[in-house]
Amino acid sequence: MSINFHLSEEQKMLREMAHDFAANEIVPVAAHYDETCEFPWDIVKKAREVGLINTNIPAEYGGGGLHAFEEALIGEELAWGCTGISTALNINNQASIPIIVAGSEEQKKKWLGSLVDGAMASYCVTEPGAGSDVAGMQSTARKVGNEYVINGTKTFISNASVADFYVVFAYTDKSQKHMGVSCFVVERDREGVSVSKKFDKMGQRASDTAEVTFEEVVVPEENRIGPEGAGFLIAMKVFDASRPGVAAAAVGLARRAMEEAINYAKEREAFGQPIYKFQAVGHKLADMAMNIEAARLLAWRAAWLLDQGTPNTKFASFAKAFAADTAMKVTTDAVQIFGGYGYMKEYPVEKLMRDAKVFQIYEGTSEIQRNIIVRELVKGR
Ligand SMILES: Cc1cc2nc3c(=O)[nH]c(=O)nc-3n(C[C@H](O)[C@H](O)[C@H](O)COP(=O)(O)OP(=O)(O)OC[C@H]3O[C@@H](n4cnc5c(N)ncnc54)[C@H](O)[C@@H]3O)c2cc1C
Numbered sequence: 140m141s142i143n144f145h146l147s148e149e150q151k152m153l154r155e156m157a158h159d160f161a162a163n164e165i166v167p168v169a170a171h172y173d174e175t176c177e178f179p180w181d182i183v184k185k186a187r188e189v190g191l192i193n194t195n196i197p198a199e200y201g202g203g204g205l206h207a208f209e210e211a212l213i214g215e216e217l218a219w220g221c222t223g224i225s226t227a228l229n230i231n232n233q234a235s236i237p238i239i240v241a242g243s244e245e246q247k248k249k250w251l252g253s254l255v256d257g258a259m260a261s262y263c264v265t266e267p268g269a270g271s272d273v274a275g276m277q278s279t280a281r282k283v284g285n286e287y288v289i290n291g292t293k294t295f296i297s298n299a300s301v302a303d304f305y306v307v308f309a310y311t312d313k314s315q316k317h318m319g320v321s322c323f324v325v326e327r328d329r330e331g332v333s334v335s336k337k338f339d340k341m342g343q344r345a346s347d348t349a350e351v352t353f354e355e356v357v358v359p360e361e362n363r364i365g366p367e368g369a370g371f372l373i374a375m376k377v378f379d380a381s382r383p384g385v386a387a388a389a390v391g392l393a394r395r396a397m398e399e400a401i402n403y404a405k406e407r408e409a410f411g412q413p414i415y416k417f418q419a420v421g422h423k424l425a426d427m428a429m430n431i432e433a434a435r436l437l438a439w440r441a442a443w444l445l446d447q448g449t450p451n452t453k454f455a456s457f458a459k460a461f462a463a464d465t466a467m468k469v470t471t472d473a474v475q476i477f478g479g480y481g482y483m484k485e486y487p488v489e490k491l492m493r494d495a496k497v498f499q500i501y502e503g504t505s506e507i508q509r510n511i512i513v514r515e516l517v518k519g520r
Contacts, residue, residue, distance in 0.1 A: 142489045143305045150212055153205075157213035160191055160506035161220030169221035172345035173490055176337070178301055179224050183259075186228050189361040191217065193254050196382075197239065200247055201255035207380065207442035211387035215435070218391030222494045223345030225388055227454040230346075232384070234306045236377045237322050241365030250304070250324055261302040263351060264374055270295070271507050273374060274317045278309035278353070280363075287311070287363065289325060289356040295501075299349035300337050303327050308355065308370045311497035320370035324419035342493030379455050382502055383442035386458035389466040389498040390435045396473040397427040397492045398468075404476055407449050414476070423472045431469065434462035453515040458510035463498035 146154065152397055164185050172179050186192040196202020205213075210232070217225035231254050238250050238344035254260060269275035278291025289309055296305075305325045312319035325332060364374055391493045401424055404415035437458035444451035470492040474481035481488050499505045 146212070147426040150209060151211055152214060154212045156189065157191060157216035158219070160189060161216050161309075164433060165217065165220030165224050165250070165403045169224060170490070171347070172221070172223060174461070175382075177345045178341070178347050179227055180317055182224055183228065187257070191233050193235070193251075194412075195253045196235050196238070196255060197247075200251040202235075202251060203458075207383050207445040208439065210384050211438050211442040214384045214387040215257065215391035215438075216395070218388035219395045220391075221345060222388055222392050223343040225391070226297060226343050226346035229384065229388070230262065233297075233381050234243070234262045234302075234304075236380050237262075237306050237364050237373045238324070240376050240380070241322065241369060241373050246324070246364060252475065258303040259298055259301050261296050261298045261305050262377070262512060263296050263299075263305050263307045265293060265295050267292055267294045267350075273308075274320070274371065276308065276310065276320070278307070280309040280311050280321055280323060282311065284365070285360045286357050287323065287360070288438065289323065289331075289358060292352045294350045295338070295348055296351050297501075298347050299334050299351050300347045305332075305351060305358050306364070308374055309353075311367045311370075315368060316513070317371040318368045320374070321367050322364040322370040322373050323358055324364060325353065325356060325358055329356050329358065332517060337365060341496060342490070343497055345367070350446075363509075372466060375452075378503060379450075379452055380445060382455035382459040383438050383445060383451070385502045386438035386441065386462035387496065389459075389462035389495070390431060390438055392491060392495055393427070393431050393434065393462070393469040395468040396470045396488055396495075397424065399487050399491070400424060400476045403480075420476055423476060426468045430465040434458070434465045437461050450520070453512055453520060456503075456508040456511040456515075460505045460512070463495075463505055463508075466495040466498050467492075 164182055170258050190203050194203035194205045198204030229419055235251055265474055266276050280287040280289045304327060308320055308322050311321040312318050326494050331354040333352045337347050337349040340348060405413050441451050441454040441458040444454055457464055471490040474492050477486055477488050480486045
């Protein structure tokens with residue numbers, strides 16, 4: 140029998156460790172960070188101590204060396220605690236992926252090693268005029284001798300204010316369209332790098348989001364990740380690798396909202412009975428549970444395919460879109476189950492609903508995921 144849904148003892152332990160961390164370290168401070176928008180440095184520090192950051196960096200460079208499947212397991216638990224904080228913890232992983240998939244041995248040692256030693260990094264694709272349309276970016280990297288001169292603005296960049304370096308995509312040859320994009324590491328302290336004030340967001344407010352501008356920033360050739368022109372393909376590989384984890388985080392958020400809704404529906408009485416006994420409420424809980432389970436299985440499958448080295452683009456989009464839409468629906472229904480209390484900040488579900496929305500936007504919108512799925516279907520994949 141080649142398929143089973145049992146976790147190994149090691150996977151169970153990892154999941155339990157991440158859950159305990161979320162319950163003990165994240166949940167008690169989540170509302171504080173949501174309210175203040177401070178960056179959760181104390182949680183980052185504690186996560187470093189227990190190995191819950193840089194989890195995808197191969198062990199040979201000092202990272203956690205986890206597979207995508209295990210990352211999905213711990214990602215669900217951390218997100219159950221707070222998706223603002225779990226996003227803040229996860230961005231190093233995302234910025235590492237281009238280096239892991241396309242970096243040289245030397246680059247891996249240098250950049251992945253620095254993350255393990257305490258650096259933070261951001262992943263910079265989106266621009267003010269181009270988000271979904273990645274190839275519509277305007278940033279350029281002009282070759283001058285053995286150096287590149289980078290110009291452009293990247294917006295909505297997670298962890299931008301706290302990053303020590305940026306993994307940046309820019310055109311080295313615009314005439315080549317998609318095949319003219321290249322990928323670079325740009326250190327924060329290079330002349331010409333500036334970071335805006337951070338955005339005031341609807342949700343996931345513990346994660347930092349800001350704009351980064353590169354003005355005549357000179358980087359050596361050694362900072363280019365992969366060959367010239369490989370940037371677009373690297374970015375697509377990053378999506379295949381990161382979307383299963385994003386889906387798992389949406390599952391964690393949805394699960395938290397469901398648990399809150401179940402507890403409330405058992406305690407709250409109306410017309411002389413607990414409200415879960417009204418079919419209209421009980422069926423909402425049943426739908427939550429079914430959709431969360433389905434979203435988790437999609438996230439697991441997308442992660443598992445990646446770990447097998449099998450193309451996972453379609454499943455990564457299935458998982459990302461379905462889990463994001465599930466998180467939005469579940470949190471909206473959880474607010475409904477809480478009635479008027481659901482709308483109040485004193486109760487947990489309004490934050491969860493605000494936090495959920497961005498899952499339908501970042502890492503490719505829900506519309507873009509469906510476009511990818513159609514593209515894969517008509518190709519017969
Ligand atoms: C909190 C947050 C954190 C982020 N972090 C990062 C980060 O760290 N790094 C990074 O590079 N980016 C990041 N992003 C950017 C994010 O990936 C983009 O916002 C997203 O890809 C959408 O791009 P856009 O905002 O330009 O919207 P647009 O692309 O302008 O889309 C606007 C609307 O049009 C729809 N649309 C566009 N094209 C199509 C199409 N072909 N078919 C159907 N509908 C379409 C979209 O689905 C959307 O509804 C972040 C965004 C947010 C909000």
